[in-house]
Amino acid sequence: MPNRLKISGILGLSFVALIAGQRLAASPARPAAQVEPGRYKLETSHARVLFSVSHAGLSNWYGEFPGATGTLDLDPGHLERSRLDVQMPTAGVDTNNAVLDAELRGDKWLDAARYPTIRFRSRRIVPTGPAAANVVGDLTLHGVTRSVTLQARFNKAGINPFAKTYTLGFEVSGSLRRSDFGVTEDVPLVGDEVTLIISAPFEKLR
Secondary structure (H helix, E strand, O other), rough: OOOOOOOOOOOOHHHOOOOOOOOOOOOOOHHHHOOEEEEEEHHHHOOOOEEEEEEEEOEEEEEEOOEEEEEEEEEEEHHOOOOEEEEOOOOOOOOOHHHHHHHOOOOOOOOOOOOOOOEEEEEEEEEEOEEEEEEEEEEEEEEEEEEEEEEEEEEEEEEEEOOOEEEEEEEEEEEHHHHHOOOOOOOOOOEEEEEEEEEEEEOOOO
């Protein structure tokens, strides 16, 4: 899938915003610089990693990677010290079409048996505004690792009224070329450019 991810939303896979419909605590939203520092864990059950790709130029086909996991070590006052690590399992790829899902898991596409995980690990985070940052890191897909730059937008932080945990949210969207990672089947009939949307909460651990 990727090389150049342009992501508007999570610190890059942070990062990620609370999924649609999830509401954070009644207390006012705090600026990104005032978010509590510490280690955070991606809250898998409310995470969404969505993608779309052109189908012969006639329509866009949509799917997702359920089961994302990850951690965020956050220092809001010194974002350059922060680190994000997110993994997305390829075997669960879901397009609402069982035949297509099996094809995508196969060796001509994601080859999930050999490459079970898509992984992003940040190396540098550069603020671009009070609620935005560029996140530079390494993305590994289909056995290939490339440097990518993500664009992140912070959403909100506070006590999740359901889980009763301190939670922060980012959202990410962006595009990449799957051929840069060796996934070349049916290019250009099936689009080379893939659009991503990543949405999820991070819960504070300490």
